[in-house]
Amino acid sequence: QKEVEQDPGPLSVPEGAIVSLNCTYSNSAFQYFMWYRQYSRKGPELLMYTYSSGNKEDGRFTAQVDKSSKYISLFIRDSQPSDSATYLCALILTGGGNKLTFGTGTQLKVEL
Amino acid sequence: NAGVTQTPKFQVLKTGQSMTLQCAQDMNHEYMSWYRQDPGMGLRLIHYSVGAGITDQGEVPNGYNVSRSTTEDFPLRLLSAAPSQTSVYFCASSYGRTGYRNTIYFGEGSWLTVV
Numbered sequence: 232q233k234e235v236e237q238d239p240g241p242l243s244v245p246e247g248a249i250v251s252l253n254c255t256y257s258n259s260a261f262q263y264f265m266w267y268r269q270y271s272r273k274g275p276e277l278l279m280y281t282y283s284s285g286n287k288e289d290g291r292f293t294a295q296v297d298k299s300s301k302y303i304s305l306f307i308r309d310s311q312p313s314d315s316a317t318y319l320c321a322l323i324l325t326g327g328g329n330k331l332t333f334g335t336g337t338q339l340k341v342e343l
Numbered sequence: 344n345a346g347v348t349q350t351p352k353f354q355v356l357k358t359g360q361s362m363t364l365q366c367a368q369d370m371n372h373e374y375m376s377w378y379r380q381d382p383g384m385g386l387r388l389i390h391y392s393v394g395a396g397i398t399d400q401g402e403v404p405n406g407y408n409v410s411r412s413t414t415e416d417f418p419l420r421l422l423s424a425a426p427s428q429t430s431v432y433f434c435a436s437s438y439g440r441t442g443y444r445n446t447i448y449f450g451e452g453s454w455l456t457v458v
Contacts, residue, residue, distance in 0.1 A: 265447075276449070
Protein backbone atom coordinates (compact mmCIF):
# COMPACT_ATOMS: atom_id res chain seq x y z
CA GLN A 232 0.00 0.00 0.00
CA LYS A 233 1.31 3.42 -0.95
CA GLU A 234 1.86 5.96 1.81
CA VAL A 235 -0.25 8.50 -0.06
CA GLU A 236 -3.22 7.52 -2.20
CA GLN A 237 -4.79 9.80 -4.79
CA ASP A 238 -7.44 9.06 -7.39
CA PRO A 239 -5.73 9.54 -10.78
CA GLY A 240 -8.88 10.59 -12.60
CA PRO A 241 -9.21 11.91 -15.21
CA LEU A 242 -11.84 14.25 -13.83
CA SER A 243 -13.85 16.32 -16.29
CA VAL A 244 -16.11 19.17 -15.11
CA PRO A 245 -17.94 22.07 -16.75
CA GLU A 246 -16.67 25.60 -16.34
CA GLY A 247 -17.91 27.16 -13.11
CA ALA A 248 -18.21 23.86 -11.24
CA ILE A 249 -16.80 23.23 -7.77
CA VAL A 250 -14.03 20.67 -7.93
CA SER A 251 -13.03 18.41 -5.06
CA LEU A 252 -9.65 16.66 -5.14
CA ASN A 253 -8.64 14.27 -2.40
CA CYS A 254 -5.75 12.32 -0.92
CA THR A 255 -5.54 9.85 1.91
CA TYR A 256 -2.41 8.89 3.79
CA SER A 257 -1.45 6.11 6.14
CA ASN A 258 1.34 7.56 8.30
CA SER A 259 0.20 9.81 11.12
CA ALA A 260 3.71 11.34 11.25
CA PHE A 261 3.01 13.44 8.18
CA GLN A 262 3.01 17.03 9.39
CA TYR A 263 3.04 19.33 6.36
CA PHE A 264 0.52 19.15 3.54
CA MET A 265 0.80 20.74 0.14
CA TRP A 266 -1.03 20.88 -3.15
CA TYR A 267 0.89 21.36 -6.37
CA ARG A 268 -0.48 22.10 -9.83
CA GLN A 269 1.35 20.73 -12.85
CA TYR A 270 0.58 21.78 -16.39
CA SER A 271 1.50 19.46 -19.22
CA ARG A 272 5.27 19.28 -19.78
CA LYS A 273 5.94 21.69 -16.92
CA GLY A 274 7.26 21.41 -13.38
CA PRO A 275 4.96 21.33 -10.34
CA GLU A 276 4.10 24.72 -8.82
CA LEU A 277 2.92 25.19 -5.26
CA LEU A 278 -0.73 26.11 -4.77
CA MET A 279 -1.43 25.59 -1.08
CA TYR A 280 0.65 24.78 2.00
CA THR A 281 -0.73 23.96 5.45
CA TYR A 282 0.30 22.09 8.56
CA SER A 283 -2.79 22.03 10.75
CA SER A 284 -6.19 20.40 10.61
CA GLY A 285 -8.91 22.65 9.28
CA ASN A 286 -9.41 24.83 6.25
CA LYS A 287 -7.13 27.31 4.54
CA GLU A 288 -8.46 29.54 1.80
CA ASP A 289 -6.63 31.39 -0.96
CA GLY A 290 -8.83 32.96 -3.60
CA ARG A 291 -10.78 30.22 -5.39
CA PHE A 292 -8.78 27.48 -3.66
CA THR A 293 -9.44 25.91 -0.27
CA ALA A 294 -7.21 23.29 1.30
CA GLN A 295 -8.72 21.07 3.96
CA VAL A 296 -6.83 18.76 6.30
CA ASP A 297 -8.36 16.19 8.65
CA LYS A 298 -5.50 14.60 10.57
CA SER A 299 -7.78 12.31 12.55
CA SER A 300 -9.02 10.71 9.32
CA LYS A 301 -5.69 11.13 7.49
CA TYR A 302 -7.52 12.86 4.67
CA ILE A 303 -6.70 16.03 2.74
CA SER A 304 -8.71 17.85 0.12
CA LEU A 305 -8.39 20.70 -2.33
CA PHE A 306 -11.52 22.53 -3.42
CA ILE A 307 -11.59 24.76 -6.48
CA ARG A 308 -14.54 27.13 -6.76
CA ASP A 309 -15.76 28.63 -10.03
CA SER A 310 -13.42 26.38 -12.00
CA GLN A 311 -11.92 27.80 -15.20
CA PRO A 312 -10.46 26.13 -18.31
CA SER A 313 -7.08 27.46 -17.13
CA ASP A 314 -7.41 25.19 -14.08
CA SER A 315 -7.04 22.17 -16.40
CA ALA A 316 -3.89 20.47 -15.11
CA THR A 317 -2.72 17.62 -12.92
CA TYR A 318 -3.05 18.27 -9.19
CA LEU A 319 -0.59 16.59 -6.86
CA CYS A 320 -0.86 16.31 -3.11
CA ALA A 321 2.51 16.26 -1.35
CA LEU A 322 3.28 15.57 2.30
CA ILE A 323 6.30 15.93 4.56
CA LEU A 324 7.00 13.83 7.62
CA THR A 325 7.78 15.33 11.01
CA GLY A 326 11.54 15.82 10.97
CA GLY A 327 11.59 14.95 7.29
CA GLY A 328 13.43 18.03 6.13
CA ASN A 329 12.08 19.07 2.75
CA LYS A 330 11.55 15.55 1.44
CA LEU A 331 8.19 15.35 -0.27
CA THR A 332 6.03 12.24 -0.53
CA PHE A 333 3.67 12.70 -3.45
CA GLY A 334 0.34 11.26 -4.43
CA THR A 335 0.12 10.03 -8.01
CA GLY A 336 -1.78 13.14 -9.13
CA THR A 337 -5.33 13.75 -10.40
CA GLN A 338 -5.77 14.96 -13.96
CA LEU A 339 -8.45 17.66 -14.17
CA LYS A 340 -10.08 19.03 -17.29
CA VAL A 341 -12.44 22.00 -17.08
CA GLU A 342 -14.55 22.26 -20.20
CA LEU A 343 -16.27 25.29 -21.69
CA ASN B 344 15.90 35.67 -11.28
CA ALA B 345 15.92 32.36 -13.15
CA GLY B 346 14.73 30.15 -10.26
CA VAL B 347 15.59 26.47 -10.79
CA THR B 348 17.16 25.74 -14.17
CA GLN B 349 17.50 22.22 -15.56
CA THR B 350 19.45 21.10 -18.63
CA PRO B 351 19.03 19.36 -20.97
CA LYS B 352 15.28 19.50 -21.55
CA PHE B 353 15.26 16.35 -23.67
CA GLN B 354 17.81 13.57 -24.04
CA VAL B 355 17.93 10.15 -25.68
CA LEU B 356 20.56 7.73 -24.39
CA LYS B 357 21.62 4.26 -25.38
CA THR B 358 21.67 1.55 -22.75
CA GLY B 359 24.97 1.63 -20.88
CA GLN B 360 25.79 5.26 -21.66
CA SER B 361 26.39 7.73 -18.87
CA MET B 362 25.25 11.31 -18.64
CA THR B 363 24.71 14.17 -16.22
CA LEU B 364 21.52 16.13 -15.71
CA GLN B 365 22.35 19.65 -14.61
CA CYS B 366 20.44 21.66 -12.02
CA ALA B 367 21.22 25.20 -10.91
CA GLN B 368 19.37 27.62 -8.67
CA ASP B 369 20.03 31.31 -8.07
CA MET B 370 17.99 31.73 -4.87
CA ASN B 371 20.75 30.77 -2.40
CA HIS B 372 18.71 27.77 -1.27
CA GLU B 373 20.25 25.23 1.08
CA TYR B 374 18.02 22.31 0.14
CA MET B 375 18.16 20.76 -3.30
CA SER B 376 16.73 17.47 -4.47
CA TRP B 377 16.04 15.30 -7.49
CA TYR B 378 12.76 13.52 -8.22
CA ARG B 379 11.66 11.27 -11.03
CA GLN B 380 8.09 11.16 -12.31
CA ASP B 381 6.65 8.02 -13.86
CA PRO B 382 3.06 7.27 -14.94
CA GLY B 383 1.01 5.90 -12.05
CA MET B 384 3.87 6.42 -9.61
CA GLY B 385 3.86 10.14 -8.94
CA LEU B 386 7.13 11.88 -8.13
CA ARG B 387 9.68 9.90 -6.16
CA LEU B 388 12.76 11.25 -4.42
CA ILE B 389 16.10 10.08 -5.82
CA HIS B 390 18.71 12.07 -3.87
CA TYR B 391 18.75 15.24 -1.84
CA SER B 392 21.22 17.70 -0.33
CA VAL B 393 20.93 19.92 2.73
CA GLY B 394 23.93 22.06 1.78
CA ALA B 395 27.23 22.12 -0.07
CA GLY B 396 29.16 18.92 0.57
CA ILE B 397 26.18 17.07 2.11
CA THR B 398 24.05 14.60 0.17
CA ASP B 399 21.84 11.65 1.04
CA GLN B 400 19.71 9.02 -0.63
CA GLY B 401 16.01 9.21 -1.21
CA GLU B 402 13.50 6.53 -2.08
CA VAL B 403 14.96 5.39 -5.45
CA PRO B 404 18.71 6.13 -5.49
CA ASN B 405 20.04 3.07 -7.34
CA GLY B 406 21.80 3.88 -10.59
CA TYR B 407 22.25 7.56 -9.77
CA ASN B 408 25.03 9.61 -8.19
CA VAL B 409 25.02 13.17 -6.91
CA SER B 410 27.48 15.66 -5.47
CA ARG B 411 27.08 19.21 -4.18
CA SER B 412 30.28 21.21 -4.50
CA THR B 413 28.54 24.60 -4.54
CA THR B 414 25.31 25.97 -3.12
CA GLU B 415 24.01 26.73 -6.61
CA ASP B 416 24.51 23.42 -8.43
CA PHE B 417 23.27 19.89 -7.85
CA PRO B 418 24.01 17.59 -10.83
CA LEU B 419 22.51 14.12 -11.15
CA ARG B 420 24.69 11.48 -12.81
CA LEU B 421 23.41 8.34 -14.48
CA LEU B 422 26.30 5.90 -14.31
CA SER B 423 25.16 3.28 -16.84
CA ALA B 424 21.76 4.11 -18.28
CA ALA B 425 19.05 1.45 -18.31
CA PRO B 426 15.61 1.50 -19.98
CA SER B 427 14.08 1.57 -16.47
CA GLN B 428 15.56 5.04 -16.08
CA THR B 429 13.37 6.41 -18.85
CA SER B 430 11.47 9.07 -16.96
CA VAL B 431 10.94 12.77 -16.39
CA TYR B 432 13.40 14.21 -13.88
CA PHE B 433 12.71 17.24 -11.73
CA CYS B 434 15.12 19.22 -9.62
CA ALA B 435 13.76 21.14 -6.62
CA SER B 436 15.16 23.65 -4.15
CA SER B 437 14.10 25.48 -0.99
CA TYR B 438 15.40 27.47 1.96
CA GLY B 439 16.59 25.74 5.14
CA ARG B 440 14.39 23.54 7.22
CA THR B 441 10.76 22.80 6.62
CA GLY B 442 8.47 25.42 7.96
CA TYR B 443 5.35 27.27 7.21
CA ARG B 444 5.56 29.06 3.86
CA ASN B 445 8.82 27.34 3.02
CA THR B 446 8.11 26.98 -0.67
CA ILE B 447 9.79 24.17 -2.55
CA TYR B 448 10.45 25.30 -6.13
CA PHE B 449 10.69 22.89 -9.05
CA GLY B 450 12.50 23.15 -12.34
CA GLU B 451 10.81 22.61 -15.70
CA GLY B 452 11.93 18.99 -15.98
CA SER B 453 14.28 16.89 -18.09
CA TRP B 454 12.75 14.22 -20.31
CA LEU B 455 15.08 11.23 -20.60
CA THR B 456 14.59 8.24 -22.88
CA VAL B 457 16.93 5.24 -22.67
CA VAL B 458 16.79 2.92 -25.67
